[in-house]
Structures are given as C-alpha cells and as structure tokens.
Amino acid sequence: MITFKQIPEYCRPCLENLVKQAMGFACGEDHEKLTLALSWLDEIYDESTSPPLIASKLHCRIKNYCQNEDPYAPLKTREIDISRDIFQRYGKDFEDSFRKRLIFSLLGNTIDFFRPPEDIEEVLKTGLTLAIDHVIEIENRLKQSQTIILLTDNAGEVFFDLPLLKWFSQRGYEIYYAVKPKPIQNDLSLSDLEKLHLKIPAKVIATGAEMVGLDLDYASEEFKKLYLNADLVLAKGMGHFETLSMKPGREEIAFLLCAKCVPVATALKVPHKSYVVFLME
Missing domain, CATH: 3.40.50.10880 (Uncharacterised protein PF01937, DUF89, domain 3)
Incomplete structure (x- = not known):
C-alpha cells in the first residue's frame, strides 16, 4: 500500500505560503496578522500529521479570527x-x-x-x-x-x-x-x-x-x-x-x-x- 509521508523541506514551506495566502484573503494584507498566523503554524505543525489536516486547523482558526466564513x-x-x-x-x-x-x-x-x-x-x-x-x-x-x-x-x-x-x-x-x-x-x-x-x-x-x-x-x-x-x-x-x-x-x-x-x-x-x-x- 502506498502511504503519503511529509517531506518537511517541501511541506513546511508550502504550509507557510498557504497560511499567508489564507490570512491575506480573510483579513487583508497586514504584517502583524500574518506574523500571528505563522505563529499558529509553529504551534500546530507536526511532521507526523498530514499537511491537509494542519492546513484545515489553520483555515478554521483564521476564519474565526477574521470573522470571514468564506475567504476563498x-x-x-x-x-x-x-x-x-x-x-x-x-x-x-x-x-x-x-x-x-x-x-x-x-x-x-x-x-x-x-x-x-x-x-x-x-x-x-x-x-x-x-x-x-x-x-x-x-x-x-x-x-x-x-x-x-x-x-x-x-x-x-x-x-x-x-x-x-x-x-x-x-x-x-x-x-x-x-x-x-x-x-x-x-x-x-x-x-x-x-x-x-x-x-x-x-x-x-x-x-x-x-x-x-x-x-x-x-x-x-x-x-x-x-x-x-x-x-x-x-x-x-x-x-x-x-x-x-x-x-x-x-x-x-x-x-x-x-x-x-x-x-x-x-x-x-x-x-x-x-x-x-x-x-x-
């Protein structure tokens, strides 16, 4: 059976870009808010967890913080x-x-x-x-x-x-x-x-x-x-x-x-x- 595994040098930067994009869509471009979102990634990131699950947790937190139900x-x-x-x-x-x-x-x-x-x-x-x-x-x-x-x-x-x-x-x-x-x-x-x-x-x-x-x-x-x-x-x-x-x-x-x-x-x-x-x- 083929099983996906994180490759940190690819997955981590991709998640960082995604966080910046999601926060930008949800709250607008703001340096302090982007920094906050990246700190959430530091808190949640785990190499044993699939990137979509990490991304999902971040999306939900960003949506709640920005009070924006559908940023995309x-x-x-x-x-x-x-x-x-x-x-x-x-x-x-x-x-x-x-x-x-x-x-x-x-x-x-x-x-x-x-x-x-x-x-x-x-x-x-x-x-x-x-x-x-x-x-x-x-x-x-x-x-x-x-x-x-x-x-x-x-x-x-x-x-x-x-x-x-x-x-x-x-x-x-x-x-x-x-x-x-x-x-x-x-x-x-x-x-x-x-x-x-x-x-x-x-x-x-x-x-x-x-x-x-x-x-x-x-x-x-x-x-x-x-x-x-x-x-x-x-x-x-x-x-x-x-x-x-x-x-x-x-x-x-x-x-x-x-x-x-x-x-x-x-x-x-x-x-x-x-x-x-x-x-x-």
Missing part, C-alpha cells in the same frame, strides 16, 4: 467561471465511454490556486497520459458494485464531474456526491453547490468534516456509515490522497489526482505533475 469565495467564483466555460466547449468530447468521462473528471483537478488555470487548456490540446492507469481495474470493480461515492475536491471541478455522475446515474448505480459541510479553502462546499443551482445527477451529501481531504474522525456518523459500507469510493485531489492513504478506513479507494507537489509524486513514484488513476487496495 472570489477565487472559487473565478475557478467556477473558468470551469463552466471549459465544460461548455469540451464536455461533449468526453462522453464516448466511462474511461473518457473519468479522465474528464480528473482533468478538472488541474484547476486550483497551486497552478495557473490555463494549464488545463494545454492538457486538453495535447492529450493526457496517466502515470498510473487503473481505469480497467475500476471498471472491473464496478461490475460488483452498486453504491458509489465521489469525494469532491475544488469548487470548479463540479462541471468536470457532471458527465461521470450522469454515467453512473443512467446505469442504475446509487451514486453519492460528497462535498464539504462548510467553506474550507477553495474546496466544493454544500453552500457553493446550492448557489450554483445545478441539477446534480447524484445524491448530494456533506461529509461533516470541515477540512481539506478527509479524516473519518471528523466526519458525521451518517457519512462515516455510508463511506465504510459503499462498494467503491472515488477520491479526487491530493488532499484526499494525503489523508486517506494514511488513514483509509476501508480496504479500497480509487484516487483521481494530478501530483502537483513533489511529496505526493514521490509517494506515488510518478513524475511531478503527473496524472494518476490509482486503485489502492
């Missing part, structure tokens, strides 16, 4: 607008098969604040090669499955997920679309989805965990029961890989992600910025 709202609006436009122009090109719909959902993971959103246009033009390709293994697993959970990542990815959700729905799967209960970073939250007024071809459920990625210790009992009993879980993004590879809570999880940072690429043994469809057993 402007960034999410921009990502959603970009994603909607790309979906309208390219979405139908990926409807031929389950594989293409899965790849299209994965392509949405290119868009977030760690990389320029224009990157996805380049990938759409040049094509995508998977560094780990377990699509066939997932298709075989689906033959024995009925209940599926798709753990969402960034807010803009909702448009990239729609064709895949529709595929599951049309074939009679019980498909759940799992979102964050409250705004956290630029992840898709229940309130984001409600504002979009989209017809989601799945049962929408909140994880109950106000965090990047997922740790079942923070999830609601309702979601935890669903997660543990689902036939297949598809988890999007690095945050889910970083948290769930360390504490999966179940025997199988399929990760869909772009390895945007060196520690994640190192854990998966793939080149930096590679795309991965990885069924962890």
